[in-house]
Amino acid sequence: xxxxxxxxxxxxxxxxxxxxxxxxxxxxxxxxxxxxxxxxxxxxxxxxxxxxxxxxxxxxxxxxxxxxxxxxxxxxxxxxxxxxxxxxxxxxxxxxxxxxxxxxxxxxxxxxxxxxxxxxxxxxxxxxxxxxxxxxxxxxxxxxxxxxxxxxxxxxxxxxxxxxxxxxxxxxxxxxxxxxxxxxxxxxxxxxxxxxxxxxxxxxxxxxxxxxxxxxxxxxxxxxxxxxxxxxxxxxxxxxxxxxxxxxxxxxxxxxxxxxxxxxxxxxxxxxxxxxxxxxxxxxxxxxxxxxxxxx
Amino acid sequence: xxxxxxxxxxxxxxxxxxxxxxxxxxxxxxxxxxxxxxxxxxxxxxxxxxxxxxxxxxxxxxxxxxxxxxxxxxxxxxxxxxxxxxxxxxxxxxxxxxxxxxxxxxxxxxxxxxxxxxxxxxxxxxxxxxxxxxxxxxxxxxxxxxxxxxxxxxxxxxxxxxxxxxxxxxxxxxxxxxxxxxxxxxxxxxxxxxxxxxxxxxxxxxxxxxxxxxxxxxxxxxxxxxxxxxxxxxxxxxxxxxxxxxxxxxxxxxxxxxxxxxxxxxxxxxxxxxxxxxxxxxxxxxxxxxxxxxxxxxxxxxxxxxxxxxxxx
Numbered sequence: 001x002x003x004x005x006x007x008x009x010x011x012x013x014x015x016x017x018x019x020x021x022x023x024x025x026x027x028x029x030x031x032x033x034x035x036x037x038x039x040x041x042x043x044x045x046x047x048x049x050x051x052x053x054x055x056x057x058x059x060x061x062x063x064x065x066x067x068x069x070x071x072x073x074x075x076x077x078x079x080x081x082x083x084x085x086x087x088x089x090x091x092x093x094x095x096x097x098x099x100x101x102x103x104x105x106x107x108x109x110x111x112x113x114x115x116x117x118x119x120x121x122x123x124x125x126x127x128x129x130x131x132x133x134x135x136x137x138x139x140x141x142x143x144x145x146x147x148x149x150x151x152x153x154x155x156x157x158x159x160x161x162x163x164x165x166x167x168x169x170x171x172x173x174x175x176x177x178x179x180x181x182x183x184x185x186x187x188x189x190x191x192x193x194x195x196x197x198x199x200x201x202x203x204x205x206x207x208x209x210x211x212x213x214x215x216x217x218x219x220x221x222x223x224x225x226x227x228x229x230x231x232x233x234x235x236x237x238x239x240x241x242x243x244x245x246x247x248x249x250x251x252x253x254x255x256x257x258x259x260x261x262x263x264x265x266x267x268x269x270x271x272x273x274x275x276x277x278x279x280x281x282x283x284x285x286x287x288x289x290x291x292x293x294x295x296x
Numbered sequence: 297x298x299x300x301x302x303x304x305x306x307x308x309x310x311x312x313x314x315x316x317x318x319x320x321x322x323x324x325x326x327x328x329x330x331x332x333x334x335x336x337x338x339x340x341x342x343x344x345x346x347x348x349x350x351x352x353x354x355x356x357x358x359x360x361x362x363x364x365x366x367x368x369x370x371x372x373x374x375x376x377x378x379x380x381x382x383x384x385x386x387x388x389x390x391x392x393x394x395x396x397x398x399x400x401x402x403x404x405x406x407x408x409x410x411x412x413x414x415x416x417x418x419x420x421x422x423x424x425x426x427x428x429x430x431x432x433x434x435x436x437x438x439x440x441x442x443x444x445x446x447x448x449x450x451x452x453x454x455x456x457x458x459x460x461x462x463x464x465x466x467x468x469x470x471x472x473x474x475x476x477x478x479x480x481x482x483x484x485x486x487x488x489x490x491x492x493x494x495x496x497x498x499x500x501x502x503x504x505x506x507x508x509x510x511x512x513x514x515x516x517x518x519x520x521x522x523x524x525x526x527x528x529x530x531x532x533x534x535x536x537x538x539x540x541x542x543x544x545x546x547x548x549x550x551x552x553x554x555x556x557x558x559x560x561x562x563x564x565x566x567x568x569x570x571x572x573x574x575x576x577x578x579x580x581x582x583x584x585x586x587x588x589x590x591x592x593x594x595x596x597x598x599x600x601x602x603x604x605x606x607x608x609x
Contacts, residue, residue, distance in 0.1 A: 031410070035418060038404040042421050042485055046428065048447055049436040063461075064450045107333050114329035126330050128598065133341050135594040137542040139563035140583045143570045144347035145340075167340035170333065199325060228429040230545040235571065249431045250549055253438065260439055267432030278427030279420045286489055 053077075053265045060260055076261035077269075086266060088241065089248035092158060096233075096244050097226040099162035104173045104222035105215065111170075112177030113203055117189060134171035138231050146235055155236050158244075164232050169225040173218040176284055180214030181207055217284035224274040245270050345587070352580040362577075369581035378557070379565075379582070386541070386561040386589070389476060393540040394533055396480035401487030402529070406517075408488070409495045419492075422485040430482075430545035437478050437550065441465055468558035471551050475559045479546055483539060487532050494528035495521070527604050534597040541590060562586040 052060055056073040059066060080086055114120070115127060145164060146155075154160030184207060192202045208215065230246045237243055243251070249266055252258050278285060355365035373379050408418055425433075440448050441464040449461040465471045498521055506516040544563045547553065553560030553568060560568075566586060570579035 031407075032412070034407045035412065035414075038407050039418055039421050041400070041404075041481075042425055045433075045436050045440060045481065046424055048440060049432070052439060061445060063445050064453075065445060065447055067447070067450075103336075107336060110329045111333045114326045118326040118329075120323070120326035122330075123326070126334070129334070129337070131598065132591075132594055133337050135538050135590060135597065136341065136345075137544070137563055137586065137590055139542075139544045139566050140586045140590060141341070141344040141348055142567060143576055143579045143583055144344040144351065146570070147351070147576070148344060148347065164340055167337060170337065174333070224427070224429075228431070230431060230549075231567070246429065246431045249435065253435065253549065260445075263435055264432075264439060267435040271428050271432040274429055275424050275427050279423045282419075282423045282489070286486070286493070 049264050049268060053261050053268055055261075057259060057261060076259070076265040079259070080262050080265045080269075083262070084252065084266065085240070085248070086245070086269065089243055089245040090269070092242060093227050093244040093246070096158045096162050096165070097223045099159055100166040100169065100226040101219050101222040103162065103166040104170050105218055107166075107170055108173030108177050108218050108222075109203070109208070109215075111174040112181050113199075113207065115174065116178045116181035117199075117202075117207070130171040130174055133167075134175075136168075138168060142231060142235055145232070149236060156239050156242060157236075158242060161232060161236050161244075162226065165226040165229050166222070168229075169222045172225075173222055176218050176221065177211065177214050180211040180217075180284070184210055213281075214284055217281045220277045220281045221285055224277065227274060348580045348583045348587075351577055352584050354577050356577045365577065369578055372578065373581050373585060379585070381557060382560050382562055382565045383585075383589075385557070385559070389472075389479075389559070389561055390537050390540045392476045393479045393483065393543075394536040396476060397483040397536055397540075398487055398529065398532055400480065401484040401532070402491055404484065405488045405491035405495060409492055419489070422489055424485070425482050426486040428482065431549065433478065433482060434546060434549040437474075438465075441474060465551055466555055468555050471555055472558050475547055475550055478550065479540060479543055482546070483536065487536065490532060491525060491528060494525045498524040527607070530600055531597075531604065534593065534600055537593050538590075538597065541593060562589070 051067075051069050053076050054072055054074060055069040056071055059069070059071065111130070115123065149155045149160060149164075152160075154163075188206060188210075189202050192206050193199075197205070227244075228246060230250065233244050233247045234250065237247060249270055252263055252266060351362070352369050353365060353367070354362040355368065356362045404422070408415070408422070440446050443449075443461050443463045443466075446461070446464070448464070452458050452462060462470055464474050502520045502524075503516055506520050511519065541561075542563065543561070544567065547559055547561060547564050548567065551559045553564040562582065563586065566579050566582045569575050569582060
């Protein structure tokens with residue numbers, strides 16, 4: 001009686017563990033399939049862009065297309081630089097974005113400091129004012145902005161364009177920095193003040209050095225908001241020599257004879273800088289865009 | 297004695313500090329710091345809004361001076377079936393994008409909310425679509441949806457009832473679906489990352505407790521996880537409404553609002569009224585109508601946010 005059930009139990013346990021292990025493996029495989037699905041949905045358009053750009057033309061102009069490259073041909077990039085003024089576009093975009101970034105960073109530091117470190121009547125109203133401007137669609141004021149720019153002679157000018165771009169990205173800049181400033185313990189600033197430091201010394205010697213990543217994040221967001229911006233650029237700039245890359249690229253769409261791999265090569269060059277910077281600065285940027293309302 | 301002396305010194309120090317603080321932080325300073333921003337946004341945002349409002353009461357033709365038109369532009373607006381069609385398209389587009397982007401965002405966040413090999417890589421990938429600029433996004437999707445060579449046709453053809461490549465952006469219904477899909481593709485990873493951050497704050501003890509009590513993963517999700525992240529989901533819904541309402545570049549460059557108005561939202565309509573038909577005063581009136589819609593959505597956002605701030609303490 002006592003000995004008989006023992007082997008049965010052992011065999012049963014072995015069978016059970018095997019079945020359980022199999023179920024666990026199946027679940028893990030299923031889980032990884034889900035992960036792969038998510039990544040595929042996210043990445044496949046970018047993958048396709050890269051594949052189309054780096055393979056020979058003949059591979060692109062056939063249906064059904066092969067889903068992976070079998071030969072590498074980078075001549076699209078050479079043709080791009082030979083046939084389109086892409087250096088000019090990139091240079092214009094860089095200048096434009098630098099100007100907007102400068103304006104945005106300077107003003108955002110002031111705004112974030114007064115929102116984060118000071119208590120004053122009207123602070124809440126100021127915050128709401130910033131939020132409302134952040135919500136405003138650019139297209140709703142394109143008509144009056146266009147008329148104002150025309151009357152002031154600010155059209156066909158990159159500095160003029162950078163002014164309006166900065167106005168739209170500024171609120172996000174303030175939120176990103178305010179979030180960062182809020183992470184500094186109040187006591188640190190208090191202590192400096194007790195030691196006789198004025199508010200600007202506190203800002204420049206204590207707050208800003210501690211929140212450098214936030215400052216960089218604001219720079220990144222402002223730079224690439226302007227870099228990507230299309231509506232204002234398209235409406236204000238008609239001169240070929242002043243076109244920023246977003247407008248230049250869009251103008252390539254309507255040129256029907258542009259080969260697809262050249263078009264996509266241009267798009268890729270334009271997209272790589274923001275993607276790299278955003279991947280690095282992701283954490284700070286997300287918090288700013290959701291206006292710090294998402295806790296944790 | 298000592299205690300009293302100590303108290304006295306403490307108050308004296310306090311008073312001295314107070315005085316110092318007052319000297320160091322004049323009451324005017326916060327206003328002076330806020331002023332440049334208020335002035336800047338005043339010139340570039342508020343003044344144009346005022347100008348837009350003003351010119352919606354005027355009539356302007358090219359090369360002619362403006363003349364007072366009273367409510368004529370608004371009368372035209374109310375009787376304009378195209379306008380109501382555009383408003384309808386705008387709202388359906390917003391709802392569709394919100395549902396698609398938040399839905400896929402939530403699903404993918406739940407998938408990624410686990411320790412697994414390659415997690416950092418997956419997160420980096422999630423950052424790519426929303427940091428991918430609009431114009432290159434349009435370029436690649438025009439290619440993917442190309443009726444002759446587009447790769448999407450390979451997959452569409454797998455469906456039994458599709459025998460030839462659909463003309464994606466030329467068929468009204470397909471064009472709308474495509475535009476929604478592309479907007480959602482660009483948007484969902486952002487929501488996913490935010491939801492992922494919120495999921496990390498769900499107390500693990502609660503999930504453990506639910507497990508011990510014999511709750512299935514699904515029950516645990518509905519009883520613990522969902523209530524914990526619902527404030528974030530609500531906020532993201534409003535945020536998605538604002539983002540999709542703002543969307544101009546993708547729609548304009550993909551379809552220009554066509555075919556036959558199937559993808560024409562209010563911002564696209566404003567642009568084409570102004571820069572294709574040069575009807576600036578009517579575009580201004582459309583802008584005011586859009587502004588009212590934007591204001592409503594923003595106020596909802598503020599209300600949601602305020603309630604959450606209060607709940608958070």
